[in-house]
Amino acid sequence: MTRKRVLSGIQSTGESFHLGNYIGAIRQWISLQEDYEVFYFIADLHALTVETKPEILSKRTLAAAAQLLALGVDHKRSAIFLQSHIAAHNQLGWVMECMAGFGEASRMTQFKDKSQKNGADRTVVGLFTYPMLQAADILLYQADLVPVGEDQRQHIEITRDLAGRFNSRYGTTFNLPEAFILKSGGKIFDLQDPTSKMSKSSGSTNGVLEIMDDPAKNVKKIKGATTDMGKEVRFNEVEKPGISNLLTIQSALTGKTIPQLEDAFEGVGYGDFKSAVAEAFVTYFSPIRERALNLLEDEPALIQILHEGAAKARVEAEKTLNLAYTNLGLVR
Numbered sequence: 001m002t003r004k005r006v007l008s009g010i011q012s013t014g015e016s017f018h019l020g021n022y023i024g025a026i027r028q029w030i031s032l033q034e035d036y037e038v039f040y041f042i043a044d045l046h047a048l049t050v051e052t053k054p055e056i057l058s059k060r061t062l063a064a065a066a067q068l069l070a071l072g073v074d075h076k077r078s079a080i081f082l083q084s085h086i087a088a089h090n091q092l093g094w095v096m097e098c099m100a101g102f103g104e105a106s107r108m109t110q111f112k113d114k115s116q117k118n119g120a121d122r123t124v125v126g127l128f129t130y131p132m133l134q135a136a137d138i139l140l141y142q143a144d145l146v147p148v149g150e151d152q153r154q155h156i157e158i159t160r161d162l163a164g165r166f167n168s169r170y171g172t173t174f175n176l177p178e179a180f181i182l183k184s185g186g187k188i189f190d191l192q193d194p195t196s197k198m199s200k201s202s203g204s205t206n207g208v209l210e211i212m213d214d215p216a217k218n219v220k221k222i223k224g225a226t227t228d229m230g231k232e233v234r235f236n237e238v239e240k241p242g243i244s245n246l247l248t249i250q251s252a253l254t255g256k257t258i259p260q261l262e263d264a265f266e267g268v269g270y271g272d273f274k275s276a277v278a279e280a281f282v283t284y285f286s287p288i289r290e291r292a293l294n295l296l297e298d299e300p301a302l303i304q305i306l307h308e309g310a311a312k313a314r315v316e317a318e319k320t321l322n323l324a325y326t327n328l329g330l331v332r
């Protein structure tokens with residue numbers, strides 16, 4: 001029996017992944033590789049929507065690869081690769097741009113938010129066409145499941161719309177993928193502003209836990225997290241967004257359920273609860289950080305792994321691109 005396919009990507013827009021990336025997405029990448037055929041890539045082309053010095057972009061891309069491996073992506077079972085190593089992403093991206101309406105692309109909330117924040121003149125066209133490249137990323141691998149955080153839901157929906165439109169015009173070509181989004185942990189919030197998502201582009205870094213940062217720095221951030229009125233460690237996202245966010249984090253890091261944690265922290269003050277979260281974070285991520293730093297010492301080995309992943313992925317991507325081109329009537 002052929003195994004179902006999983007695909008996901010992450011941008012290389014920072015030196016480190018943050019805790020939201022891990023809990024919302026990468027943790028699922030790792031568990032899904034047990035039973036699925038998986039394709040995971042670093043969206044280095046999407047990262048070009050943020051202007052970055054060349055030497056910084058390449059450093060970030062390798063740091064992303066090292067972190068994925070250190071977090072548990074197994075390159076023997078999974079294809080782990082760079083988006084820019086497979087030309088078919090751009091090639092099918094153009095086809096998707098020709099499928100998408102200007103209006104529907106204009107309604108993408110990530111584009112609206114970012115373009116409103118920066119103004120039209122400072123917003124690159126690549127940010128507008130970003131979801132169509134993302135659709136190509138997914139459809140090329142005929143993915144069944146796409147593990148992502150809540151903020152990517154709309155991009156998976158437009159992917160399904162574009163695939164459905166293509167299939168009905170040109171004959172069945174693409175599998176329609178499903179988003180795989182956690183109910184708890186699909187959106188991790190900023191520690192300082194627990195009503196906004198934890199994000200690489202957040203104004204201040206105090207609310208963002210970066211897994212490659214010095215552990216002491218993250219302990220300080222967790223201990224300084226905004227808490228709420230009252231004294232009880234209880235999950236209530238409306239009244240206690242700060243504590244609820246920390247409970248979600250603690251649950252993901254310890255494997256305990258939220259009710260179990262509420263019981264365990266009954267009668268414990270916020271300060272001691274935050275110390276426990278800080279301890280869980282350090283215990284969890286210190287060995288991962290060490291592993292990633294070790295992997296970064298041998299860049300040629302990392303690049304070799306990415307080339308091997310690309311070789312596996314390219315075969316699938318080119319098969320789908322060819323089928324799409326043929327069905328479109330492009331002369332082969």
Ligand code: TYM
Binds near residue numbers: 007046
């Ligand atoms: P990116 O690089 O912003 O984020 C990578 C993954 O982390 C998730 N995530 C979060 N989850 C929970 N809480 C948060 N605060 C949080 N912040 C980020 C994201 O949802 C994502 O799953 N467009 C994508 C990259 C991409 C992609 C793809 C993903 C390109 N092509 C194809 C899937 C399939 C992005 O910018 O993710």
